[in-house]
Amino acid sequence: MSTVYEVEALRKFARDVLVKAGLPAEPGEVVAKGLVEADLYGHTTHGLALLPDYVEEIENGAMVKDGRPRIISDFGAVALWDAGRLPGIWTTELAVAEAGKRARSFGIGAVVLRRSHHIACLAAFLEAPARDGLALIILSSDPSDSHVAPFGGVTPVMTPNPIAVGIPADPDPILIDVSTSITTAAMCARMRKAGTPLPGKWLLDGNGQVTDDPNVMKGGGSILPIGGVDHGHKGYGLSLMVEALTQGLGGFGRADAPKEWGASVLVLAFAPEAFGGREAFLRQTDWLVQVCAKSAVPAGKPDVRLPGQAALKRKAEAQAHGLALDSGRREGLMGLAKRFALAPPAPI
Amino acid sequence: MSTVYEVEALRKFARDVLVKAGLPAEPGEVVAKGLVEADLYGHTTHGLALLPDYVEEIENGAMVKDGRPRIISDFGAVALWDAGRLPGIWTTELAVAEAGKRARSFGIGAVVLRRSHHIACLAAFLEAPARDGLALIILSSDPSDSHVAPFGGVTPVMTPNPIAVGIPADPDPILIDVSTSITTAAMCARMRKAGTPLPGKWLLDGNGQVTDDPNVMKGGGSILPIGGVDHGHKGYGLSLMVEALTQGLGGFGRADAPKEWGASVLVLAFAPEAFGGREAFLRQTDWLVQVCAKSAVPAGKPDVRLPGQAALKRKAEAQAHGLALDSGRREGLMGLAKRFALAPPAPI
Known part of the structure; x- marks a missing residue:
């Protein structure tokens, strides 16, 4: 089940988290905006799902603050x-x-x-x-x-x-x-966690056999x-x-x-x-x-899209009606709110 | 059956043809070199096979000479x-x-x-x-x-x-x-002429059905x-x-x-x-x-190559031992030799 949030509230929350974690205002603002933008486009592996990882990287010194x-x-x-x-x-x-x-x-x-x-x-x-x-x-x-x-x-x-x-x-x-x-490493990790195969035989196992099993990525496999x-x-x-x-x-x-x-x-x-x-x-x-x-399409198929068109439509809808976050991303944000004693973003 | 020619003799012949067809010396030289280079690399659809087409384009004014x-x-x-x-x-x-x-x-x-x-x-x-x-x-x-x-x-x-x-x-x-x-349009045309399917289902027919039949390219198909x-x-x-x-x-x-x-x-x-x-x-x-x-390869498979490696090897071999032309390209060159009263390149 998804819960819907006002976009600006998510941006502000992400920025506050990053600043609490130690980033100066300028990078904090820009990183928060960039992550939310990814979610607006629907690139959910590269948006707020990364915020807890980024905070961890700041805290362990792998992401430099100043x-x-x-x-x-x-x-x-x-x-x-x-x-x-x-x-x-x-x-x-x-x-x-x-x-x-x-x-x-x-x-x-x-x-x-x-x-x-x-x-x-x-x-x-x-x-x-x-x-x-x-x-x-x-x-x-x-x-x-x-x-x-x-x-x-x-x-x-x-x-x-x-x-x-x-x-x-x-x-x-x-x-x-x-x-x-x-496909990407992030998508393989997500599918492995979910316990589902990839949509196609997009990987090789360590012996060079083609497979849709994301688990091979942990044992010498490749995309x-x-x-x-x-x-x-x-x-x-x-x-x-x-x-x-x-x-x-x-x-x-x-x-x-x-x-x-x-x-x-x-x-x-x-x-x-x-x-x-x-x-x-x-x-x-x-x-x-x-x-x-305007390209002709096979009978019963949807119209041809231009790259970015679906993402921009998703963004416009989220800006008008709010951005829906799944439970995984919600839990990540709640964890950060608790940790930094910040009010979690409120659903619309 | 292939016949082998000295590389420089092919370059000179191609240049002489282009100059006879009306190109000035500089573009004639460069175009001849470029076509032979493609053949040296093994890109045989984009080498001397094009020379008769280029001459035709010069003669009908579609390729400008000066x-x-x-x-x-x-x-x-x-x-x-x-x-x-x-x-x-x-x-x-x-x-x-x-x-x-x-x-x-x-x-x-x-x-x-x-x-x-x-x-x-x-x-x-x-x-x-x-x-x-x-x-x-x-x-x-x-x-x-x-x-x-x-x-x-x-x-x-x-x-x-x-x-x-x-x-x-x-x-x-x-x-x-x-x-x-x-694949390329040139490869589709070659396969269509040869009456053989493509190596994979790389085309769509006009109704959006996947196919390896190069003939669909003449009836609204696409790559x-x-x-x-x-x-x-x-x-x-x-x-x-x-x-x-x-x-x-x-x-x-x-x-x-x-x-x-x-x-x-x-x-x-x-x-x-x-x-x-x-x-x-x-x-x-x-x-x-x-x-x-040095990548590991599946049992029985050849070593991994870098892009260009096979082409450069072919080129080095052709420079040392001559360039082999199939009958199609040979006939094209013979036709041009006759037409422009030039001595055809002599096989090694």
């Missing part, structure tokens, strides 16, 4: 920052702003973050810049972990390595957020790259691209054998006005949106 | 060129050089080409810059054609929209070249995006990204309903020295190459 990212390199249209294990949602938000600023100055801008803490839901960073006319790509990997084997092998090497893309279009931007593996056993060399290639453009450009990654939950990130912003112009860009993407939405 | 790309925008780290339907292999080679130059100056560089002719094998553009230390991404789409339906629909909207990535690593770069659909019916929303998202960053940034695309075989291209170059440095980049990517190559 300071700002350190500039390692600042060169023309690009920068490399060492995020020093600061909260990843905040450092990524800073990187998005900086990449956007450079895109306005140079046509394109890139900021790489190394040693960031977890950055949660990539799609949440895209919407505002895309509505502001910037096309944005975010790539992310976590060099401390490995769930995805190279195609043809069984030894996990890479993380699900998502590619997120925000594309300005009318009336709403296109918001793409896809891992380069078929298949996009395309699976049929054409997984494509997902493998894309995953290598993400590794190289995050950890390679960051100069920090698996070769350093980090042990802490974290992220290496590339934020890439394009300013259409420096190319063919904003209007010309929208003319093409609006056409694309319309022709995709 | 001139250079026109600068539409030149702003900081980026540029937009109107390629004016000049030979795509040549215009892309120029764009790669320009993007690389800007990457050396600004850390990153981007050149978008609109109204280019066909650009053939994307991987062929990556190797030299990657050996020179640049990470390179090339995205390409053809707004005059549509073979891939949006996920959930049956109306073809997009082309296979490849993503190609060159990553500096030792001893060889990683060369990724994957379409965002499961499935990467991930197919299982997780094709991922390939669909990536394909939209390619559409937006090529045609959207180019300000020319499907909204203009072009009719001629062509390409919209984004070339994106990253200079690792502007981020964490070349050595730090190679430290990460070399580690990645080694750990992928």
